[in-house]
Amino acid sequence: MENIDRKAFSSALARAFSQNGMGGLLTMEKSEKFYRLTLRMLEENEKYNLTAIKEPEKIVLDHYADCASLVAHLPKKAKILDVGCGAGFPSLVLAVLRDDLDILAVDSTAKRVEYVKETAELLGLDNVRTLVARAEDLGRDAEHREKYDFVTARAVAELPILAELCLPLVRVGGAFLAMKGKNAAFELAAAKRAIPMLGGKPGKVIPTPLKSPSGGEEAHALIVIEKGAKTPAAYPRAYAQIS
């Protein structure tokens, strides 16, 4: 059983959020959910291989505050598909912070999806559902193709590949939100040809620098690609072809 001091945890969480201009997102109830999420993630880490970050002070910053930067871009009741959710990032964080969102967390690895499903149940997050699937298969499935207001992805693939996995799932008028690091502008430039072929409008990079309590700052960024037109039937292709 992991032992994390509850008070120290909630202070570190509050600090990570307020330092990044998101203090208003937290309540005592949400802070408690993040505490329970952290205990569970660290307890199950060995079994499911969930996170390389094991210190609670880093988890609150690099996982929770990082994923929380999406909240400002999501209107009320948005329908979201999180591609390659892994241990539930950003899906579980969004589910804790916004009970109005309708979230489908998808990953090709069954074990991680099982973890996310059980964790959502344990925390009473009934706004998140899970599915074991490959994004490119869902993109060819009428039940999911062009059915989501927003598709999110963090640390899944380079943008030229990721755009073909994610844009087919976004409805026209919705957007694909890719959480990226300091190379965001280069990745967007590399995907310049692919994006319009998939129905995307020219993307933009929104800097979302992540400030740490020590005064450091990491260059995180959100790439926002709005869906302007339907994705042609030829896409997405099989993964081997995309890559």
Ligand code: SAM
């Ligand atoms: N998004 C999480 C995060 O930020 O911590 C997990 C990132 S992990 C490095 C990448 C995840 O993407 C893995 O769990 C992997 O199984 C999943 N993945 C990779 N390609 C995928 C695909 N084509 N469809 C669905 N999931 C995929």
